[in-house]
Amino acid sequence: MDKILLRKSTNPFDVKIALASSKSESNRALIINALANFKAGVESQNLQNLSTARDTQTMIRLLKSSEQTADVIDAGTTMRFLTAFFSATNQNKIMTGTPRMCERPIGILVDALRTIGAEIDYLKNEGYPPLHIKGFSEQKSNEVTIRGDVSSQYISALLMIAPTLPNGLTICLTGDLGSIPYIKMTLEQMKAFGVNYEADWVEKVIKINPNNYQSTTYKVESDWSGASYWYSIVALAQSDATQVELLGLKENSLQGDSDIVNIMSHLGVKSTFTEDGVLLTKIIPQKTLNWDFTNCPDLAQTVAVTCVAKNIEAVFTGIESLKIKETDRVVALQNELQKFGGNLVEVVKNTEYVVRSQPIQEIPSLTIKTYDDHRMAMAFAPLAMLMDVTIEEPNVVVKSYPSFWEDLKKIVNIEL
Numbered sequence: 175m176d177k178i179l180l181r182k183s184t185n186p187f188d189v190k191i192a193l194a195s196s197k198s199e200s201n202r203a204l205i206i207n208a209l210a211n212f213k214a215g216v217e218s219q220n221l222q223n224l225s226t227a228r229d230t231q232t233m234i235r236l237l238k239s240s241e242q243t244a245d246v247i248d249a250g251t252t253m254r255f256l257t258a259f260f261s262a263t264n265q266n267k268i269m270t271g272t273p274r275m276c277e278r279p280i281g282i283l284v285d286a287l288r289t290i291g292a293e294i295d296y297l298k299n300e301g302y303p304p305l306h307i308k309g310f311s312e313q314k315s316n317e318v319t320i321r322g323d324v325s326s327q328y329i330s331a332l333l334m335i336a337p338t339l340p341n342g343l344t345i346c347l348t349g350d351l352g353s354i355p356y357i358k359m360t361l362e363q364m365k366a367f368g369v370n371y372e373a374d375w376v377e378k379v380i381k382i383n384p385n386n387y388q389s390t391t392y393k394v395e396s397d398w399s400g401a402s403y404w405y406s407i408v409a410l411a412q413s414d415a416t417q418v419e420l421l422g423l424k425e426n427s428l429q430g431d432s433d434i435v436n437i438m439s440h441l442g443v444k445s446t447f448t449e450d451g452v453l454l455t456k457i458i459p460q461k462t463l464n465w466d467f468t469n470c471p472d473l474a475q476t477v478a479v480t481c482v483a484k485n486i487e488a489v490f491t492g493i494e495s496l497k498i499k500e501t502d503r504v505v506a507l508q509n510e511l512q513k514f515g516g517n518l519v520e521v522v523k524n525t526e527y528v529v530r531s532q533p534i535q536e537i538p539s540l541t542i543k544t545y546d547d548h549r550m551a552m553a554f555a556p557l558a559m560l561m562d563v564t565i566e567e568p569n570v571v572v573k574s575y576p577s578f579w580e581d582l583k584k585i586v587n588i589e590l
């Protein structure tokens with residue numbers, strides 16, 4: 175399927191959506207559980223509501239596989255978490271992925287793992303996959319210093335293996351930390367499996383003593399990043415009677431992307447928590463938005479599209495990391511927002527961007543490119559509330575939310 179057409183949908187709707195579950199929580203639960211059961215063989219029956227996302231299915235497949243080559247496809251967490259896992263469990267593995275994955279940096283994590291005692295070689299470019307993990311003989315250091323301003327995934331990867339190291343690990347973070355909620359999610363999931371931590375967020379030091387993870391029953395929450403597209407749909411829906419209930423979300427979530435509740439309260443969506451999840455209804459939006467995405471980078475695309483479509487002038491900060499994700503998301507957004515009168519303009523180098531928009535003119539239809547990025551497809555889909563939209567390579571959504579188009583069919587006519 176190389177493209178799909180979403181027909182403009184203006185009728186009011188009232189639907190319940192059983193959201194996909196979080197790939198971030200799933201991939202952590204799988205790694206921690208594998209470390210808990212490593213000697214007995216990797217089992218995961220005790221993990222409930224694991225994500226059907228390809229990133230998680232790839233993690234499950236690679237944890238079970240005895241082949242030397244581990245191809246993570248385009249899954250960042252799978253690449254980073256397994257690199258640490260295979261090192262700590264002294265396995266001889268080649269880690270690789272898509273051409274884009276081989277452009278996403280991993281040197282910061284590899285340097286830290288080498289400091290601890292892992293033997294890892296680069297097979298092509300220094301600092302990037304593919305990698306050859308040769309094994310781990312003895313712990314050389316019980317302290318690492320690591321930059322926290324490139325990707326939090328390196329830190330999560332180290333944290334999860336830390337208690338299994340003979341001397342534990344103290345991680346000293348440098349630079350301005352990004353994606354902190356993902357680090358806290360890792361620590362809380364470790365705690366759920368019986369491992370405690372000491373974190374000093376002012377000094378930026380996290381200490382983990384040697385310990386054994388305890389196998390336990392763990393239920394993964396629905397995915398707040400996936401929820402963001404439904405918030406955008408409600409924000410753009412034309413009828414005030416519209417409502418959507420998103421199932422399986424909790425008010426006190428481990429996921430930083432639950433900040434979509436606050437962001438969308440400015441963009442015209444009210445959230446009411448129910449027994450089963452959260453109910454979204456329409457309210458009057460503000461005219462401007464100022465948001466720092468340092469702690470929720472995966473929401474930036476959703477919010478940018480929503481602001482342009484609602485003609486809300488916005489200032490975005492904290493989006494530097496978007497350049498090293500599935501695609502350069504800043505460039506991808508700039509290209510596609512321009513197709514309906516918007517733009518993302520860099521006003522202070524690498525730090526501040528303005529989302530520009532002009533009232534949407536009569537655009538009869540729009541064709542959006544997706545750049546091998548699930549979030550490009552899903553962030554632009556809500557425009558179907560306003561116009562016909564063609565989405566190219568729609569299958570990209572399998573990375574995090576495989577049933578996205580099926581769910582969207584409840585409110586939009588989709589033609590192949």
Ligand SMILES: O=C(O)C1=C[C@@H](OP(=O)(O)O)[C@@H](O)[C@H](O)C1
Nearest residue numbers: 198251325326327353356472495
């Ligand atoms: O740890 C995680 O599960 C993730 C961390 C974030 O990456 P960065 O830490 O690279 O910002 C986020 O963008 C990604 O989708 C998932």
Ligand SMILES: C=C(OP(=O)(O)O)C(=O)O
Nearest residue numbers: 248249250251472499500
């Ligand atoms: C950036 C993402 O994932 P990852 O880094 O795990 O590939 C994402 O899902 O938006």
